[in-house]
Amino acid sequence: MIYVAKPIVESEEIQAVKEVLKSGMLAEGKVSREFEKKYSEYIGVKYSTVTSNGTTALHTALEAMNIQPGDEVITSPFTFIASANTIAMIGAIPIFVDIDPFTYNIDPELIEAAITPKTKAIMPVHIFGMPADMKQIMEIAEKHDLLVLEDACQAHGAEIGGRKVGSFGDAAAFSFYATKNMMTGEGGMITTNNEELYDNATMVKNHGRGKKGGYSHFQIGYNFRMLDIVSALGIVQLERLPDVIRAQRKNAEEFSKVVNEIDVLTPQKELDGMKSAYHVYAPVLDSDYLTRDDVIDKFRNHDIGARSVYTLPCHKQDTYLNISSWRWAKFVDYPDYSKLQLPNSERIGNQHFQIPSHASINEDERKQILTAIQDIFC
Ligand SMILES: Cc1ncc(COP(=O)(O)O)c(C=O)c1O
Incomplete structure (x- = not known):
């Protein structure tokens, strides 16, 4: 894996x-x-x-x-x-x-x-x-x-x-x-x-x-x-960090070449002049025929540990839905977080998935990930 x-x-x-x-x-x-x-x-x-x-x-x-x-x-x-x-x-x-x-x-x-x-x-x-x-x-x-x-x-x-x-x-x-x-x-x-x-x-x-x-x-x-x-x-x-960033960026670049050709996927966007460290590589899925969880399962069947991370954005976490039980609530007037609607966070939370992009991935593993992307979506 x-x-x-x-x-x-x-x-x-x-x-x-x-x-x-x-x-x-x-x-x-x-x-x-x-x-x-x-x-x-x-x-x-x-x-x-x-x-x-x-x-x-x-x-x-x-x-x-x-x-x-x-x-x-x-x-x-x-x-x-x-x-x-x-x-x-x-x-x-x-x-x-x-x-x-x-x-x-x-x-x-x-x-x-x-x-x-x-x-x-x-x-x-x-x-x-x-x-x-x-x-x-x-x-x-x-x-x-x-x-x-x-x-x-x-x-x-x-x-x-x-x-x-x-x-x-x-x-x-x-x-x-x-x-x-x-x-x-x-x-x-x-x-x-x-x-x-x-x-x-x-x-x-x-x-x-x-x-x-x-x-x-x-x-x-x-x-x-x-x-x-x-x-x-x-x-x-x-001392290792510059090499780590270089490797993560190379992985992300190779993945995005393929991901950009797939209608149902959009990679995270790097604005002009910005250089992501690609700590996480996580495209967004927008498909009528595949769910995000299907995709994660399919990657795992290819021995690739895909996952989603912030499926629940902070305002949807029980911590904030139950903020009245937090010690400061006696003194501080918190907003009613349950009324918050933040559609982009909720949609990206539901539709993103992470695949490995870390610096220890070798050439064969990168190929394995690229083949899996093609098998799952093409
Ligand atoms: C965006 C962000 N903020 C804060 C933290 C907290 O860092 P730590 O886990 O070292 O306490 C993390 C760590 O996972 C993080 O990813």
Whole structure:
């Protein structure tokens, strides 16, 4: 079976982890500082700070931006639920704006209508590694004096006009979960050009400690730190990232040549000047004779681990349908999410399917996937 993800762990990763283990300095320290420095250089920002995962990176960044209970944060409903949940965790209100049906990313044309006096920030998600339209989003944010937090958890190495995602907003959050473009099992990173935001984030993730460490604390914070064992893995994975992106883009390009010829399929669209990282390759099916689940079964019969991911967009998840039971609901006026209709997110949720596009796919496997696409649809 060709699975949708296959983490790359080779002798370099093992050696790097061994060295940290042998050093006896396991917790966040000098290896993490080195990882942050290299990550900042790669993304093209001034500051980065490691966190325990992508969820804690988003959570920390929102707190560091001083988003308050009752504030509204505009985001996409077609995403992993952590994007919305981190907004809700701090008592802020996720406001879901529908997606563009071709890029699957938040539709910038719909954002302004969702802005209210309570709106404080926009959280675009670069879904499946496809950059959101940051030019339009930053223009809207500037016009309405809003902060922007990029959820780049799936988009390490994606670019707009030669510039990496994660360098456009006031801050960005990345995940290094085991299936990501670069991975450390669990792990996360915040990137920013704003020194104050960076300083706040380093306090939020470390029990409100100041730069000098020790036992002086200045605000309530968490333990969202990273291990140096994990950062050592991250440094090696970052070195591999350009090759990984190249391989994923090649796979996507080869698949799309065939997919574009099939009437019932549409691949995710890369807008002009954008370069997706193709963390996920997921076309949309629009057929009278095949259901999405039929298609997934047929791929599996070809030993290809196809699947669908966000079949239920966030506003259709029980979490948001039952928001009145969330602890902040006593203090915060949530919208009635059950009344929300976001047709593009719902349709793409129902009609997309993912096939493996990761960098470990070899020539034979790529052929196997291409043959399966032809067998199923032609
Ligand atoms: C879009 C998006 N946001 C946030 C997260 C959360 O990251 P993590 O799983 O590392 O907490 C993920 C990870 O799957 C994600 O894909």
